[in-house]
Amino acid sequence: MNHGETPLPFSLDFRGVSAYHAALQMGRSGAVAVFLGSRRVDPDLLQEIAIRVPIVLLSLSVHESAHAWVADRCGDPTARLEGRITLNPLAHLDPMGTLCMIWARFGWAKPVPVNPYNLRNPRRDDILVSAAGPASNFAMALGFGIVFRIVAAVFGPALTAPNPPFIPWLIVHMALEGVVLSCALGIFNLVPIFPLDGSHVLKGLLPPHLGEKYESLNPVMPIALLILVFSNQLGVLIGPPIFLLVSLFTGIPMSHM
Secondary structure (H helix, E strand, C coil), X not given: CEECCCCCXXXXXXXXXXXXXXXXXXXXXXXXXCCCCECCCCCCHHHHHHHHHHHHHHHHHHHHHHHHHHHHHCCCCHHHHCCCCCXXXXXXXXXXXXXXXXXXXXXXXXXXXXXXXXXXCHHHHHHHHHHHHHHHHHHHHHHHHHHHHHHHHHHHXXXXXXXXXXXXXXXXXXXXXXXXXXXXXXXXXXXXXXXXXXXXXXXXXXCHHHHHHHHCCCCCHHHHHHHHHHCCHHHHHHHHHHHHHHHHHHXXXXXXX
């Protein structure tokens, strides 16, 4: 049983402040896709990467560590013994997946190993371990949102001036990036399609006989997921709740997204 990540691109437009394709994670397959494409007012790609990559690496590390930490608390030390309860991204990055992130703008992370036979209550604990990743994303979104609101309130219009103060401008943009990415990761991971975290949560909530029937669809669900992702139909479905959360955390009206 593994926990990991995958992609879905979508874009936001906050009154010219920022518009980007978000990195998204997919639960339990060990893949994370990072879309570095951008349509910001400032086209400086190096600046974009400098703002985005630290947020992506932090979000990746927190998400994976959350899976590992909760699994350990539930009785399975496998991931902890492999050094996966850490914010060091090197513990979570897969070499080939990292190269793909750089050259193909998508990639994957090492899956977080979970041995269900070590869990004290396998049915309940599988739900907890699976939900830990998205929950950590929403907690991060809240933290980034608080930072965004404080800096935006203090510096206000100066942030959109021709020559804004650099440090506040950098903080507010990184905070906004963090909110968007975290909300996207959390919502996407909760989609109940295997191997996303939401599929494990749903299986655990269903009556056992229905859970088994649902699990029997696992071989075809990844194909269906990829079709939904690359046709952007999944983005159409999960975009509104992502925008709603971003609006709640940042105070930016949904009409500006």
